Amino acid sequence: MKKCTIIFCGLLLILSQKANSQQEGFMLNIKVETASKKAQTISEAPAIVSVITPEQIEELGVQTLTELMTYIPGFSVADSYWKRQIVTARGVKMTLYNDKILMLINGIPAYDAAAMEHYLDVMPINAIKRIEIIRGPGSTLYGTNAFSAVINIITKDGEENEGVDAYVKGGSFGTREIGTSFGGSKNDFSYFVSGTIKDNDGYLKEDVVDEYGKTGSILYEHDNSNFFTNLKYKDFSINSGYLYQKWAKFGPLPAFIYGNNNSLGAGGRAHQQKFYFNAIFDKNINDKLSTKISVHYDWMDKQTDIGLFGVNIYQNALNLIDTTVAPDYYRFGGSLIEGEAQIGYTFNDYISIIGGISAESRKTKNLADLYTDFNGDRLFEGATQELPFSVNDFGGYLQADGNFGKIAYVAGIRLSYLGISKEVYLTPRAGLVYNISKTSSVKALYGEAFRGAGPQEQYYKVPYLIYGLDAVNRGLKPERIRTYELAWDQSITEKYMFRINGYMLDVFDMINRREATQEELDIIDPNMTSTKIYDNLGEQKINGVEVEIKGYPSDVFSFFANFSYKDGQVDDDAAIYYNRNVIFNPADTSVTLEGGDKFDKIPSMENITANAGISFKFGKLAISPNFQYVGKKEGFIYVKKVYKQDIYGDKAAKYTIDSLVTVDPFGLLNLVVSYQFNNNINLSLSARNLLNAEYFYPEDVRKNLATIPGGPGISFFFKLSYNLFGKD
Numbered sequence: 046m047k048k049c050t051i052i053f054c055g056l057l058l059i060l061s062q063k064a065n066s067q068q069e070g071f072m073l074n075i076k077v078e079t080a081s082k083k084a085q086t087i088s089e090a091p092a093i094v095s096v097i098t099p100e101q102i103e104e105l106g107v108q109t110l111t112e113l114m115t116y117i118p119g120f121s122v123a124d125s126y127w128k129r130q131i132v133t134a135r136g137v138k139m140t141l142y143n144d145k146i147l148m149l150i151n152g153i154p155a156y157d158a159a160a161m162e163h164y165l166d167v168m169p170i171n172a173i174k175r176i177e178i179i180r181g182p183g184s185t186l187y188g189t190n191a192f193s194a195v196i197n198i199i200t201k202d203g204e205e206n207e208g209v210d211a212y213v214k215g216g217s218f219g220t221r222e223i224g225t226s227f228g229g230s231k232n233d234f235s236y237f238v239s240g241t242i243k244d245n246d247g248y249l250k251e252d253v254v255d256e257y258g259k260t261g262s263i264l265y266e267h268d269n270s271n272f273f274t275n276l277k278y279k280d281f282s283i284n285s286g287y288l289y290q291k292w293a294k295f296g297p298l299p300a301f302i303y304g305n306n307n308s309l310g311a312g313g314r315a316h317q318q319k320f321y322f323n324a325i326f327d328k329n330i331n332d333k334l335s336t337k338i339s340v341h342y343d344w345m346d347k348q349t350d351i352g353l354f355g356v357n358i359y360q361n362a363l364n365l366i367d368t369t370v371a372p373d374y375y376r377f378g379g380s381l382i383e384g385e386a387q388i389g390y391t392f393n394d395y396i397s398i399i400g401g402i403s404a405e406s407r408k409t410k411n412l413a414d415l416y417t418d419f420n421g422d423r424l425f426e427g428a429t430q431e432l433p434f435s436v437n438d439f440g441g442y443l444q445a446d447g448n449f450g451k452i453a454y455v456a457g458i459r460l461s462y463l464g465i466s467k468e469v470y471l472t473p474r475a476g477l478v479y480n481i482s483k484t485s486s487v488k489a490l491y492g493e494a495f496r497g498a499g500p501q502e503q504y505y506k507v508p509y510l511i512y513g514l515d516a517v518n519r520g521l522k523p524e525r526i527r528t529y530e531l532a533w534d535q536s537i538t539e540k541y542m543f544r545i546n547g548y549m550l551d552v553f554d555m556i557n558r559r560e561a562t563q564e565e566l567d568i569i570d571p572n573m574t575s576t577k578i579y580d581n582l583g584e585q586k587i588n589g590v591e592v593e594i595k596g597y598p599s600d601v602f603s604f605f606a607n608f609s610y611k612d613g614q615v616d617d618d619a620a621i622y623y624n625r626n627v628i629f630n631p632a633d634t635s636v637t638l639e640g641g642d643k644f645d646k647i648p649s650m651e652n653i654t655a656n657a658g659i660s661f662k663f664g665k666l667a668i669s670p671n672f673q674y675v676g677k678k679e680g681f682i683y684v685k686k687v688y689k690q691d692i693y694g695d696k697a698a699k700y701t702i703d704s705l706v707t708v709d710p711f712g713l714l715n716l717v718v719s720y721q722f723n724n725n726i727n728l729s730l731s732a733r734n735l736l737n738a739e740y741f742y743p744e745d746v747r748k749n750l751a752t753i754p755g756g757p758g759i760s761f762f763f764k765l766s767y768n769l770f771g772k773d
Contacts, residue, residue: 078152079177079197081446081455082186082399083335083389088486091446091455091476092183093532093546093591097176104660104669106717106731108762110165115673116656118591118607119180120194123649124742126295126753127313127349129267132165134180134194136587136611136650137526137552141746145496145524147183147191150198151284153323156190157345158379158407161499165196167288167319171210171226172239172273174201180591181528181548182494185457185474188403188440189497192526193550200284202275203228203235208769216731216762219246233279240272247293248757256749261301263313265757266293280328288319297351299750316419317347337387337401346378346411348419373418375427378411379500396447408435409500413507428504429515436464436500444474453478463497466520470495484536488546491530495523502556502579508570511558511577517565522581527551541596548589555583557619583619585647587611606657613647620645621681623703644705648680649743651710669717678708680743682751706751711740725769731762 080090087094095117107113114120114132123131123139131139134146148155148163156163176198183191206228214222226239247266254260268291275284296313322342329335350373387401413427426432444457459472476490498521505513514521532546561569561578569576589611597603625641658671681703714736719729733756740755 077177078199079149079179079183079195081444082152082387088480088534089453089478091453091474091478091488091490093180093488093490093530095178095180097178099170099173099175102170102173103719103729104667104717105658105671106669106715106729106733106762108731108733110168110170113176114165114196115654116607116671117178117180118593118656119589119609119611119654121651121654121675123745124753124755125744125746126299127297127315128294128746129164129166129292135548135550135589136613136647137193137550138555138585138647138650140502140556142499142501144190144499145192146194146196147187147189148196148198149187150286150321151200151282151323151325152197153325153339153341154187154190154383155321155343157319157343158381158500159345159347159377159409159412160501161190161407161497163190163196164288164290164317164319166269166290167271167286167321168198168200169224169226169239169241169271169273171212171224171241172200172237172275174199174205180546181490181530182474182492182526184461184472184494185442185444185459185492188459188461189438189463189495189523192494192496192524200273200275201226201228201237201239202277202282203237204230204277206237210766210768212764212766214243214762214764217760218248218757219244220762221245235277237275238273241270243267243269248760250754253295253299253754254750255295255300255302256298256747257300257302259301263295264293266291268292280326282325282327283323284325285322286320288317291316295753297349298747299753313350313352315347315349317345319343319345333391335389337385337389339385339387341383341385342380343382344380346376348374348376348416350419351375374416374421375413376411376416376423377413377501379407379409379433381405381407394448396445398443398445400441400443402441403439405438406435407437407500408433409504412500412504427506428500429506429513430504434504438462438464438497451480453480461495463523465498465500465503466522468520468522470523470525486534488530488532488534490528490532492528494526494528496556497523498556498579505579509573509576511579512561512569513579516569516578517561518568521556521579522554524552524556524581525554527553540598541594544591544593546591548587548591550587551584552586553584554581555585555619556581557583584616585613585619587613587647587650601662602660604657604659606655608653608655610653611650612652613650614645615647617645621648621703623681623705625703642705644679644681644703646679649678649708649745651676651678653710665721667717667719667721669719671715673713673715674710675712675740676710678743680706680708680745680748682706682744682748706743708741708743708752711738711755712736713738713740725767727764727766727768729764729766731764733760733762734758 074086075096076084077090077094078084080092111130119135121133123133128141131143132146133139137145139145142160142162144162179195183195209227211225222243224241228237247264249262249264251262252260253263271288273286292315294313324340326338383405385401385403389399391397410433414423415425416423440461442459446455455476457474461470472493474492479487503513503521504515505511528550530548535543558577559580561576566573591609593607595605621644622641625638628637653676655674660669713734716732721727737759741752742755744750744753
């Protein structure tokens with residue numbers, strides 16, 4: 046990796062000296078807001094910023110925003126048998142939750158109270174004005190979860206979108222979708238409303254092998270309805286949204302002995318509702334002074350059918366007398382309210398400051414509680430604290446930036462008090478931007494970020510399975526990350542942009558699950574022989590390079606390509622040994638594992654991802670193919686074995702070793718063809734996975750299976766849209 050860094054730095058210096066300063070770098074002059082909470086061009090912003098427009102979303106033909114994220118350099122998705130897909134950035138290992146990338150809606154954090162994760166499905170795609178994506182940490186300005194990246198969805202408003210549009214969509218798997226948006230303005234008031242309703246029959250994955258070696262089929266299904274409103278009056282704005290989605294997957298324990306996920310026994314079906322409300326006052330008092338005050342409210346309820354798995358895991362804890370009364374659903378839910386006051390002042394070109402204070406209260410109502418049925422009666426509380434309970438966080442930040450000729454700088458710090466750990470943390474950032482010319486800039490950036498522990502990690506109570514650290518009277522520290530970045534942006538004439546950036550990051554105080562010690566078992570429940578517990582342990586280091594090029598050679602042709610390479614390792618606390626020697630001890634029927642090969646790579650992280658696409662326009666016809674490549678992944682699974690009972694008589698020695706797993710690389714070819722009948726009507730056809738590639742994801746949750754199936758094979762979708770906006 047050191048050689049890659051030297052080559053990268055040398056290339057950076059050599060090519061930057063050859064930058065063409067005679068042309069305006071129009072791509073570098075796009076205004077963004079997320080990097081510093083104020084408008085800046087991409088070349089000025091002290092961050093690695095990508096901007097996605099609705100036109101680009103249409104050209105890619107993606108069906109969800111999660112699918113869209115796979116086109117961002119360094120981004121990928123992970124999957125499991127019972128959760129929605131998890132978005133990852135730069136290989137930073139995720140948990141079961143989308144909690145290490147912060148999602149913003151118009152600059153306001155949008156995670157929930159119960160698991161502190163985001164849901165990209167909450168936003169109708171036709172409500173999006175643009176998406177700004179920061180690769181790298183953002184906690185100095187935004188607090189928790191702005192860990193490996195920040196996704197800021199900036200929405201449309203009625204002032205710029207007067208009129209109405211609507212669309213219908215259909216296609217493979219019985220997909221049926223309708224959506225509409227309309228807006229208008231009068232004097233100082235504007236309104237914008239948008240919504241979609243999506244339903245489908247799902248697609249079947251056959252020849253699936255479960256944890257017991259049995260083969261069967263499972264149904265993958267996802268229905269989604271979301272609505273969004275944006276009201277503005279002078280300096281005030283109110284935006285709100287609602288999401289209802291349900292999906293079907295295999296379930297928390299993928300085993301056909303409970304049935305498939307269409308039967309009464311297996312589980313795997315989930316229902317989720319989410320509502321949020323943002324009130325914002327944003328005013329420039331004069332040319333130098335600005336102020337912003339925001340209030341954010343979020344409510345979420347998620348219920349998942351766990352079928353007979355609930356009886357299998359919880360019957361001892363519930364001590365059920367009437368076995369006909371059994372848990373059927375587990376439930377997460379809660380609400381949060383957050384407020385922030387911000388002020389900015391520009392002294393001169395050399396220095397401007399921005400600062401703010403924030404307070405947040407999260408109330409957890411359900412934490413994997415067991416219920417008799419959907420919206421049924423609660424049988425068991427899944428928290429070590431009496432429900433409902435609240436966690437309160439407080440923070441303050443101060444940032445200064447300015448320009449000295451061609452050199453711009455930024456320096457900031459955040460002070461955070463986290464209610465779970467009950468400690469105070471500092472989170473700094475710093476950066477220099479050297480604008481070589483109007484078409485070329487070099488950035489050197491340093492940033493830290495944190496992710497505060499979620500309620501489930503601190504307060505979980507799932508007997509015989511998993512506990513939070515509160516069960517042994519300790520508090521989890523937040524996960525922390527340090528990132529060093531070096532980037533070069535270059536416009537080549539007005540038609541091409543090239544970008545290369547390298548990074549080194551260090552994640553420490555990682556929150557992982559481990560076996561509880563005997564001392565901890567005595568505190569939790571002396572009758573238990575084993576359980577997992579969350580704790581801060583392990584560190585990972587990742588180095589990487591990301592390369593992008595975009596071009597618009599003519600009005601009828603455009604292209605893009607990006608390539609990401611990353612490599613990393615974990616420390617000894619998180620390393621795994623496989624192919625170990627098994628030493629049997631007949632005297633006490635115990636097993637000792639010795640030796641073996643060390644696996645200290647980042648589990649389930651691909652080293653290479655790449656995307657490329659082109660778009661042709663022939664009058665009213667547009668053709669846009671694109672290709673995606675995801676490299677090989679390596680990980681491990683647990684192999685549970687029982688030594689023969691005839692050696693020990695009535696007893697058997699049980700032991701677990703780890704086995705290395707390799708998941709093959711794959712490529713996906715996609716195509717979008719659209720025809721613009723007139724200024725108002727457009728018809729498009731999207732084809733996903735045209736080569737009908739079969740691909741897989743690592744099973745990185747329970748680690749009892751090597752892989753789980755990837756997405757569907759070849760699929761087709763059409764979209765007929767009608768647009769009658771007076772302004773755009």
